Every structure is written in structure tokens, then in C-alpha cells.
Amino acid sequence: MKGMLTIDEVKHLAKLARLELVDEELTTFQKELSSILDYFEKLKEVDIENIKPTAYALDAKNIFREDEPKEKYDEEMIATMLKQAPEKDGRHVKVKAVL
């Protein structure tokens, strides 16, 4: 754990998170994120020797089922979903060039 984030670190995070930020926001986030990270320093005092991490509150195990198409996904539903794609080609969703 550490102190103040640098502007470059904030820029790098925004890139990883695929968020376009304006310069003014970079400095606000730098300040706010640093103060929240400071708050986490509290956890340094906790003794976690031999403690197992908890991911879910209940003892969740893998739950398996057959991978079969359900009738539920009817044409009407597919039409509603397709209609919402910003760009498409027939029943295909189109994306911009990757490179």
C-alpha cells in the first residue's frame, strides 16, 4: 500500500478501464482515489495470519447444468436484443476496426 497516486498512474488506470477522462478529471480522481486508498491503510492493523479469504458469504460450490438451448430465447426476444445494437449487418452485430 502507498501514498499519493501519480497523474501517469491515473492515466494508465483510465486506459486499462477503457474510460476517456478529461485532464481536469485526472487531477480530481488523483486526489479522491488517493484519499480512499489512504483509508484502506486501516486494514494494516488487522491480524490475518492463518485466515482464509471469503469470496462468497455462503459456501458456494460449482453448480452444473446441461448446456442446452432454452425455448425461452424466442424470436421476439432476439429481435428486441438485435434492434438495440448500434451497428449491425443482418443478424450480426458490427464492430469498428480493431487496429
Next chain:
Amino acid sequence: MEIKNFTIKQTQKGLKEKEFSATELVQNYYKKISEIDPVIKAYLSLTDELALAQAKIIDEKIAHNEDLGMIGGIPLAIKDNMLVKNFSCTAGSKILENYLAPYDATVVEKIKKAGGIILGKTNMDEFAMGSSTENSAYQQTKNPRDLDLVPGGSSGGSAAAVAADLCVGSFGSDTGGSIRQPASFCGVVGLKPTYGAVSRYGLMAMASSLDQIGPFAKTVEDAEILFDVIKGKDPLDSTSVEEKDSRFKIQDSRSLKIGVPKEYFAEGLNQEVKEEIEKVIKKLEKAGLKIEEISLPSTDYALAVYYIIMPAEVSSNLARYDGIRYGLSSDQAQKLEDVYRQTRGTGFGKEVRRRIMLGTYILSHGYYDAYYIKAQKVRTKITEDFKKAYEKVDLILTPTSPIKPFRFGEKSDPLAMYLSDIYTVPVNIAGLPAISIPVKPESTIGFQLIAPWFQEKSLFEVGKLYEKL
């Protein structure tokens, strides 16, 4: 007859005795919404076409003397992060401004099946991130008990709709207090069920290991009825489980032992809230319940644990909003990565972007162990605190929030806002069921009862007893 502040049973009685028809009932609520909601702003959209069609079916059932079902004919509201087929679902975000739900959430399907009438979708903090509903991209909901104050959040619209009697009951989601805190601020009852008791299928995920859907109601009895409608295992949500048999059968709620954790009465608790909670404790003690001071030693770390685990899960869950398949999409971008960056940069509000950034940092290489794994280990300790406490007591009583509802714009610092959830987050971390009940009718202070896993029944029993005291 005037339909005012009706409970579920009162409404059903009126329907069955033909004091009013379901159609008249629904029209009555829409009239009230058109008169009052321009001020309160609880609803983001109305589903009148659906509601009137549902009311017609109920009226036919009444005409044929058929069974109405558990909530047959009851007008309800749904937080706008749960899908109602063919209606808009925005999660309070611009990124989903034009999104149409292609199917019903499991809870919505259950509500429809039980005869519940869906009046509309309620306002919320964007993607359920906030404690005042001020983070909605659309409107600010006002607290019906005092229009200068926030209704709490993130399910502020659902809480305000019940408080202003713009529906009989409503549904919200609770990740760190988003049902209980607004219930407390608006003077209504709010229940966060045990993690897994209610299916999350069709609820827009915020932090999947913490999210849970629950009801808002005017009385504890109504909250119990609404919970009974939505609970149960769902094959479409593998974390949902069948209701387990109660560990103990409640013979007499007056014989229960209630633990009061000393850590919840420390620094930061508003004096008036403290005094009101002490009165609640005295009332219950006078009614015969045993009160015992207990300790939950890891309480002080719960908020830090929450603000590590929650943003980590948020940053992963919200990756799906990318401008490709639905929702807002940047039309300026030439390349795929720019579509993502521009869509998400302009479509998400500030708090959402802040939490995505924080979660991305927490999960990034080099910090994962220091933050995420550490928080998960402390999560174990917080859960063990509760387990130990329940060896001695049946229920735990705390204030729902350390503060009373605040003014719009008062909490501009994110950390100050986060602190209003300090008594509710430990419950989500441990996955326990908890209810917030107004200390007295229409009060903007609520007390929280926390039960062991799957012991919702004991919350309802003590809650109903309290309402009669």
C-alpha cells in the same frame, strides 16, 4: 372510499369486497403520481400499459370469484435496475438511456405470477452507486417526509414511492445498505434478505457477491408478504438457494435475546439517532425481550473491506457496457478501443467512473494481494464475529444509519458519503438478512435488526411485535 396509505391486506380487502375495482385502484395511483410525483420524482418511467392490462385480469378474477394470489391486485414499483420485459431499464445511467429489457427478471416474473401490478420503475443512484440518489443521471428524488432532504440511496426512488403512497410496496437492491438506509431516511420498512434467498437473475449486477433484492413496505407484515413472493431457488441464478428450515421455531418472540454491539454506538453516531435507538431498546426490554451488550470487534474494518471488494467487482461487472451490443455508443470513434473509451467516458457518471478506476487499481498486478486478498481475509473475520455473536444472542439490534437524512449537495466528499453506510455494510459482507424499521411512524430514523442466515422469520416476528408496542 378514499384509498390512502393502504397496506396489502387493506387493499385486497377493498378489492374482494368490491369497494373499488383493480382498474380503479390503478387509475387512482396514477392520478396521485401525476399530482405528486412532479415534486417527489420517485419514478423514472411508468408502465401504465402493463399495469392496466394486469388490473383487467384481476378484475376478471374478482368477477369470477377466483383466488387473487398472494399479492393479486397490489400496485407495486420496481427499482430501475431490474428488468421488466419490453420496458425501459436505465439503472439511472445515460449509458442505458434507450435500453429496452428483452425479458423479465426472475423477481418480476414472480411478482407478475402472484398477481402484483407493476406501476413503474423508480429512480436510483447510477448503477446503485450512492447513498442519496443524487447520482442518478436523470433526476433528484426528494424525501417525502421533508422535501429539503435526500431520500437516501441507492434505492431512493423505491423508498420515496412507498413513503409518499405512490404505490403499496416496492422493490430495491441492497449491496451495502441500498434498501435499509433509504428505508430509514424515508420512514418505511426495508428488508435485505440473506444472500442467495432471492434470485438476482435480471438484476443489473453491481457487486455480485454482495447484491441482494428485497422489498420496501409500509409495515413489517407487508415486507414479509413481498419477501415470500420473491424468495426461492432459481436455476438461472446459481448462487440462489432454497429456503432452509429455520434453525429454531419461534414460540414467542418475547423470549428472544437481542444483542446490542457496543462498536455501533461509538464515535460518529448522531446524538438524536442514539437517543431514539436507546428508546427502542427500552421498549423491547419492557416487552420482555432480553437485551445483552455484545462485541463485534472487526466492525471498524468493514467499510474499508467493502470499498475494496465492491469496486473490484464493479470494475469487472461494468465491463459489459461497451457501446457494442446495446445502449449508448460513441459515433465519433474510428477504432474499436475508442468506441469503448468514448462511450464509457461520456456514458458513465462520476461516481461510477471513480469506482471502476478504484476497482481496476485494486485488481491490477502488484496490488491484488495487498488489497483484494487482504480484504477477503478480513471479510472472513467480520463473518466470524457474527457467528460468535449468534452463539449468545438470537438477533442483533443497531441504528440503520449513524446519521439522519441530509440536505442535497451536503456530502460532496465521497468518503463522507460512504460513512452513512457504516452500519449496513457489515451485513452484506457476511451475507446476513436484516430489516430497517422506523423507530416510530413516519420517523426519518430507523433501527436495524440483523438475524442469522435464513432467519428472516425472526426479523418479521420481532418487527411486528415492535410495531404494536
